[in-house]
Amino acid sequence: MPTLKYRIESKFESAGRWVYDNKFKTLFFVLILIVGFFSQLKHLSIDTSSEGFLHDNDPTLIAYNEFREQFGRDEVILLAIKTPDVFQNSFLEKLTEFHNELEENVPFLDDMNSLINARNTRGEGDSLIVEDLFETLPGNMQEMQMKKELVLNSHLYSNLIISEDAAFTAVMIQTSAYSGEHQEVDILEGFDDTLPGDTQPESRKFLTDAENSQIVNKVAEIVSKYRSDDFEIYSAGSPVVINAIKRAMQHDMQTFTKFSLLTIAIILFFLFRRVSGVFMPLIVVILTLLSTFATMAATGTAIKLPTQILPSFLLAVGVAASVHLLAVFFRYYNREANKREAIAHALGHSGLAIAMTGLTTAASLLSFSASEVAPIADLGKFAAAGVLISLIYTLILIPALIALLPIKHKQDNKTQTRNQAMDKLLLWMTHISTTHHKLILSIAAIAFVVSLFGLMKISFYHNPLKWLPESWESRQATELVDEKMKGSGFIEVVINTGEVNGLYEPAVMQTLESINEKINTLKSEHMFVGKTISVLDILKESNRALNENNEDFYRIPTNKQLIAQELLLFENSGSDDLEDFVDSQLSMARLSIKTPWADAASNARFVELIEAELEAKLNGQTYYVTGMGSLFSRTLDAAINSTKISYVIAVIVITFMMIALLGHIKLGLVSMIPNLLPILFSIGIMGYFAMPLDMFTMLIGSIAIGLVVDDTIHFMHNFQRYFHRYGNVERAVQETLLTTGRAIVVTTIVLCLGFFIFMAASMENVFRFGLITGTTIILALLADLFLAPALMKLIYGKHEKTIDSSAELVKEN
Secondary structure, eight states: OOHHHHHHHHHHHHHHHHHHHTHHHHHHHHHHHHHHHHTTGGGOOBOOOSGGGBOTTOHHHHHHHHHHHHHOOOOEEEEEEEOSOSSSHHHHHHHHHHHHHHHHHOTTEEEEEOTTTOEEEEEETTEEEEEETTSSOOSSHHHHHHHHHHHHTOTTTBTTTBOTTSSEEEEEEEEOSBOOTTOOOOTTTTTOOOOTTOOOOOOOOBOOHHHHHHHHHHHHHHHHHHOBTTBEEEEESHHHHHHHHHHHHHHHHHHHHHHHHHHHHHHHHHHHOSHHHHHHHHHHHHHHHHHHHHHHHHTTOOBOTGGGGHHHHHHHHHHHHHHHHHHHHHHHHHHHOOHHHHHHHHHHHHHHHHHHHHHHHHHHHHTTTTOSBHHHHHHHHHHHHHHHHHHHIIIIIHHHHHHHSOOOOOOOHHHHHHHHHHHHHHHHHHHHHHHSHHHHHHHHHHHHHHHHHHHTTOOBOOOHHHHSOTTOHHHHHHHHHHHHSSOSEEEEEEEEOSSTTGGGOHHHHHHHHHHHHHHTTOBOSSOBOOEEESHHHHHHHHHHHTTTTOGGGOSOOSOHHHHHHHHHHHHTTTOOGGGGTBOTTSOEEEEEEEEOOOOHHHHHHHHHHHHHHHHHHOSSOEEEEEEHHHHHHHHHHHHHHHHHHHHHHHHHHHHHHHHHHHTOHHHHHHTTHHHHHHHHHHHHHHHHTTOOBOTTGGGHHHHHHHHHHHHHHHHHHHHHHHHHHHOOHHHHHHHHIIIIIHHHHHHHHHHHHHHHGGGGOSSHHHHHHHHHHHHHHHHHHHIIIIIHHHHHHHHHGGGOOOOOOHHHHHHHO
């Protein structure tokens, strides 16, 4: 046995004796550590916003923030209302009441539009009048018919505040881009001129996820008050969907944690048949979970969608290390009845392997830390931190608790009978894997080839709306609004002329109109344009109004001075709509493109079509495309790029660690086969069953390799020990499985159940993540019990002694 490894194991034994002799000092140190962690928990927060998927320095997010600073928040809550007849006084009276209550009570409200206050631009002589569509309700049927014709013939209203078939009308709620947290209102804001060299004021904080929830919840409260059979209300838009995802995440996290703790407690009880065997691992995993969340809170890191898997993940991983330690401890303690030496033996036997499994799991998770997707990077850093915290609690706290607690020495005949039954099964596996190793290796090779064909069928998909169950109101409403109102969200285009008052140029406006007309015709498999809104609408409305409301003049003026005059008249009319579509210097124009909710890949392809038109038609003007669709597209692209890198990093780092642990390059490389094949096979299965890689299932590879390698480490670590002692592969495998095999089986059960619990999730993507990861862990167990021994037989078979002592082993164990 390598001298270095022997010395390290001896150090672990000595550490076990020291902890036993200094149990109160150890517990006091751990208590101080816990108090320090727990003091930070009050700062923990949740963020499910779309922009929260990207790092602050991501160019796409920077562009999005620049857009919000200039034009406000693009995310709109769209309330679609269905009624038998929109143009009835009774309905309009209720709509007015509904509109006013929303306007008075929804927090962080920036603007709101409905039939009641829709912009109605008209001319009277030389005057331009911009008024609310229903400033007063019609007094008779003739007036109502006139309003109805105005609405149905309007260029502006269709698919914006009324559906094409007039069966639905909409209330569009636009909220502030900025947070209300610790903000003071500056009454001179917008009037101060910042000169070159002046110190810039501190950037204001954008609307928080918690404030978005306040908005959505308040809207939902008011909606429930007005909803009726003749006033059906459907709440749609990204703020509503994001809030629904947040509620699902909060519910699921509580469910996962409760079920994980219950499952772990039951398994531990059946494994050890001792209260202490349940109590100590549960203390470790609970402290690990709370300490990890405290670390997140201390660094100002919010819980985001991917990090919701942390509780169950850390509970499962944390208990696995405890099981390996306690299995060896109780085995020795029941035989020798010496607690101090049992602790030392357990740490000497499994301490190094437990430490290495913790380090390899942490290393695989850290491969996510450089991810371009912010919550995946957070998951990598804090899951790794949690694994290391769990390692400290396992190797220090559990020995101290063992020393303190009154643990009885006992021999349980029933336990011996169960162990003998498992031993016979493990011995049968040993015989099959070493005697028929060529057959097993052939099956593994076939599985590898099958996996490759499945991998070729894998697709990538990111669509938060589809994460929600089909029965959920927010999903149904969004899909209905996409169908009836031709979209529930917007892609935003900002065009910069580069010149002050550049938008006064007729050529610039003509170019914008040409772009607008072309974009309105764009379609793809899942995307279409339901509506475009821009300064062009304002300009053409004004031109028509100032030409005796003649529809023939619904066009762009060809004279620069006329464009300037009409925009100035509109601005002076009392309406603030112009500032929503141009900057203060009239050098930039915003084009809002209404589209249905679609997956990130479809959004990306559609944005490419838009950009192609912009490139073809713009002469000297610059532009950028932003909005929720752009953020989704960037998130998927970043996830794909980062996943490739994290997979490579995880494999390389863990391979080197395996080589270092085993002290043998060839053996270290071969040991990766039972780790990688189950992962390849699981992802290949996803390809065959058309299960896409999304934000969660992309994590499977790096997470799974960090988990499945743990059992391989325990197997290889003990196999080396026994092969060095006996010089026979079958005997070494037998001894390995009889000493650490039970723990490997139990920890696999804990881990796979810990991930199968995710199948109880509200969201489909989390369900798939739990199913595939749990399946991968089971396949990895089979690989460790069959493939790993077969590989050892292939490598060491020519250099072994002939020993047949299976009967003796059953008797001894």
